[in-house]
Each structure stands twice: as C-alpha cells, then as structure tokens.
Amino acid sequence: MAQECIAIEGGHPLNGTVRISGAKNATVALIPAVVLANSPVEIYGVPEISDVEALSTLLRELNCDVERVGDTLKVDPTHIKNIPLVSKAVDKLRASYYFMGGLLGRYREVTIKMPGGCYLGPRPIDLHLKGFKALGADITYNEKDETYTLKAEHLHGAEIYLDFASVGATINIMLAAVMAEGRTTIENAAKEPEIIDVANLLTKMGAKLRGVGTDTIIIDGVKEMHGTSHEIIPDRIEAGTFLIIAAAVGRKVLIQNVISQHLDALLSKLRELGVRFEIIGDSILVWGDYYDFKPVEVTTQPYPGFATDLQQPLTTLLTLAHGRSKVTDTIYTERFKHCAQLNKMGANIEVGDGCCYVNGPTKLHGTRVEATDLRCGAALVVAGLMAEGITEITNVYHIDRGYDNIDRKLTALGAQISRYQVED
Numbered sequence: 353m354a355q356e357c358i359a360i361e362g363g364h365p366l367n368g369t370v371r372i373s374g375a376k377n378a379t380v381a382l383i384p385a386v387v388l389a390n391s392p393v394e395i396y397g398v399p400e401i402s403d404v405e406a407l408s409t410l411l412r413e414l415n416c417d418v419e420r421v422g423d424t425l426k427v428d429p430t431h432i433k434n435i436p437l438v439s440k441a442v443d444k445l446r447a448s449y450y451f452m453g454g455l456l457g458r459y460r461e462v463t464i465k466m467p468g469g470c471y472l473g474p475r476p477i478d479l480h481l482k483g484f485k486a487l488g489a490d491i492t493y494n495e496k497d498e499t500y501t502l503k504a505e506h507l508h509g510a511e512i513y514l515d516f517a518s519v520g521a522t523i524n525i526m527l528a529a530v531m532a533e534g535r536t537t538i539e540n541a542a543k544e545p546e547i548i549d550v551a552n553l554l555t556k557m558g559a560k561l562r563g564v565g566t567d568t569i570i571i572d573g574v575k576e577m578h579g580t581s582h583e584i585i586p587d588r589i590e591a592g593t594f595l596i597i598a599a600a601v602g603r604k605v606l607i608q609n610v611i612s613q614h615l616d617a618l619l620s621k622l623r624e625l626g627v628r629f630e631i632i633g634d635s636i637l638v639w640g641d642y643y644d645f646k647p648v649e650v651t652t653q654p655y656p657g658f659a660t661d662l663q664q665p666l667t668t669l670l671t672l673a674h675g676r677s678k679v680t681d682t683i684y685t686e687r688f689k690h691c692a693q694l695n696k697m698g699a700n701i702e703v704g705d706g707c708c709y710v711n712g713p714t715k716l717h718g719t720r721v722e723a724t725d726l727r728c729g730a731a732l733v734v735a736g737l738m739a740e741g742i743t744e745i746t747n748v749y750h751i752d753r754g755y756d757n758i759d760r761k762l763t764a765l766g767a768q769i770s771r772y773q774v775e776d
C-alpha cells in the first residue's frame with residue numbers, strides 16, 4: 353500500500369512571512385459542539401487538516417449538512433439524527449469523543465465507539481466519564497465492539513472536581529452541562545486558550561458560562577441553543593513550531609496571526625536559549641542569525657505552563673545548544689519516541705524516565721526517519737531543515753492531522769521540501 357513521505361534538503365536559510373492557521377485543538381472541539389445548536393453555525397478560520405475531514409464525516413453521519421467554502425465551515429444541524437457513531441471515522445482521532453458530551457448534552461443519550469488518536473502512552477477518559485456520571489448519565493461499555501452508551505433520564509447540574517486539569521475532560525463536561533438543569537461547577541478545570549474559544553462559541557449559541565480560563569468554571573443550564581458564527585483562534589502550537597523552525601534555520605522570518613500571550617512559556621525559553629525575536633502586534637519577527645544557544649531545562653505543565661505539544665520540536669532545536677539540556681514531560685511521560693529518530697540523524701539524546709537529556713551541539717545529517725506521532729513529525733521536519741543532505745520522513749499522515757499545508761508554507765520561506773509516495 354502506498355504511503356506519503358516528505359523529503360527535505362537541509363541547509364537552506366529561511367526568509368519571509370508565514371501566516372498561522374486556526375487552532376487544531378480548538379477546531380476539533382468546535383465542530384462537534386455544533387450538534388448542540390438547533391440552527392446553522394458558520395466557523396471561520398478552519399485549518400486544512402485531516403482531522404476536520406474526519407469530524408465532517410461524523411457530522412454528515414448525524415444527518416447534518418456540512419459545506420466547506422475556503423476556510424469557512426458551514427454546518428446545518430437542523431435535521432440532525434442522534435444515531436450511534438460507530439464508523440471508521442471515529443477511529444481517526446481521539447477528539448471524536450467530544451460528540452459524547454455534545455450529544456449527551458442535547459439528547460441525554462449517545463452511543464459512540466472509543467476514539468483513536470496518537471499513541472502517547474495510556475490516554476484514559478476516566479475524568480470525562482466521571483463528569484458525565486455526576487451530571488446524571490448511566491454509562492455502559494460494550495467490550496466486543498468497544499462502544500460506550502451514555503443515557504440520562506434527565507441531566508442535572510453537579511459539582512465536579514477534576515483530579516487532573518484535563519483539557520478534553522474540561523471541554524467534554526462543558527458540552528454536556530450547557531443544557532443540563534441547574535448549575536454545574538467544574539473545579540481544577542484546564543485553562544488552555546482552546547477551552548476559552550469553545551466557551552466563546554457556546555456563549556454565542558446561548559449558553560451561560562463563567563470563569564472559563566480559570567480553574568473554576570460555572571455553567572447554568574439553558575433550554576435550547578441556536579446557530580451563530582465564530583472565528584477560530586490562531587494555533588499556538590503551529591506558531592510555536594514555526595518559531596522553533598525560524599530560530600533553527602531562519603535568517604529573518606515574520607510569523608503572522610499569533611496571540612503572543614498564548615506562547616509566553618515558549619518565548620521565555622527561546623529568550624533563555626539566546627534566540628532573538630520581536631513581538632509586533634499579532635506577529636513575531638525572528639532573527640535566526642547566530643547560534644551560541646545556551647542549554648536550558650524545560651518541564652511541561654498544563655497551560656499556562658510549557659506546552660507538552662512543543663517539547664518535541666524544541667528538543668530538535670536544543671541539539672544546537674552548547675551543553676546539556678533537559679526536557680521533562682509531566683503530561684505524557686512516554687512522549688519521547690522522536691529522540692531515537694533524531695539520534696539516527698546524529699543527535700546525542702539520552703531518554704530517561706519521563707525526560708530526555710540533549711547533549712549539544714551536534715551536527716545533524718539526513719537519513720530516512722519515521723514520524724511516530726504528530727509532534728514527533730514536527731520535530732523531524734525541524735531536524736530535516738537543519739540537517740546536511742536529504743531527510744526522508746515517513747508516516748506523514750501524522751503531520752497532516754495537525755499542520756495545515758506545512759510543506760507549502762515552508763516552501764514559501766525558501767525550504768527545499770517535496771512530497772512523494774512510496775510503496776510499503
């Protein structure tokens with residue numbers, strides 16, 4: 353079976369402007385949230401990523417009209433049917449589980465297959481289910497076809513404490529609670545900007561939410577919700593990835609459509625490394641013209657801490673630092689499969705328990721490497737741009753799930769990058 357690969361010829365300095373697309377991790381929740389509305393919703397700034405296709409397929413299975421016009425997604429849920437979501441499209445991404453919260457919230461009932469998604473170590477949904485139970489849902493799981501069925505006589509407000517500030521659980525519980533009877537409080541809620549973006553859509557649809565973006569969210573249930581329009585916030589992880597690329601191989605790169613506050617943790621680490629950049633309104637200008645980068649220690653935390661999704665691409669940049677850097681991931685302790693791939697390219701990285709040590713500086717050379725997950729793929733793209741010679745990256749479908757036309761954007765900056773098919 354053929355699969356797509358990317359080949360990158362490294363060593364070409366990048367110059368010019370790149371525009372960041374809408375946030376993947378907001379998009380994959382905003383689209384399922386539309387099932388709560390009784391009339392059409394338009395979403396602007398939708399990135400061109402494969403996750404959007406999978407979610408659109410699921411909406412069509414629910415008898416919603418879905419039309420993509422440029423970066424606008426028009427969804428009409430007027431004739432929606434709450435059928436079991438058990439097709440292959442559910443397996444394409446973990447975020448399919450947002451249909452649990454949305455359909456439970458609207459219909460008090462939902463049947464859905466357990467979602468797929470990148471392998472980043474065990475990824476339970478116990479906190480999501482704890483929230484649904486607290487709201488009044490009975491949950492059954494059918495081992496044979498890996499399907500959850502959630503049913504509630506009626507959905508009532510509840511006080512829910514999240515043992516971990518889970519992004520997915522916070523959003524999913526919000527979706528289930530906006531039409532429950534009475535008040536729901538979510539304590540120790542996650543504070544990621546994508547959660548605020550989803551809450552903004554829900555509010556425009558008629559929901560009553562307070563405190564989103566803090567660790568206590570209050571939701572007062574409403575009877576019904578209606579259509580609206582919404583522009584997605586820029587993708588802070590794509591922006592962070594391009595900041596790292598510009599620091600690694602840029603001369604002068606302007607990154608547009610950025611909310612720089614969403615990147616405070618990364619920006620302070622890049623400053624510590626010795627990267628030169630300037631924030632100009634909703635853009636960041638990066639000069640990558642010298643490399644006496646200093647080693648740093650990075651530990652991922654829930655927002656506003658350092659994002660786990662950026663520790664992999666940053667690790668590639670740290671191979672340029674003069675000394676030993678340490679990267680610790682407290683969110684996904686197994687998110688280090690990119691290190692072996694980088695070592696194949698000449699990096700000198702030791703993987704420890706939930707962390708890795710990057711000994712630099714090392715010169716990277718091109719070879720064939722494998723994207724084991726979405727952000728590993730991003731880390732390998734950075735490495736390919738830095739390396740001497742040609743780097744071939746397989747399993748590019750991982751990258752296409754989260755980055756909107758990354759090769760087109762890099763080519764426009766002067767990268768030598770091409771996409772081709774190989775037989776498995």
Ligand code: EPZ
Pocket residue numbers: 376377378380446447470474475476477478479480481516517518519520521542589660661683684726727754
């Ligand atoms: C979201 O995943 C993002 N995905 C991830 O981005 C991101 O890495 C993660 O948040 C952390 O920021 C989307 O938004 C679609 P969590 P999510 O629930 O919601 C544990 C990318 O590269 N946990 O905050 O799944 C879990 O095992 C992706 O764009 C439970 O134990 O993250 C993990 O260790 C990768 N029980 C930690 O919490 C639960 O019920 C973080 O999970 C839920 C989570």
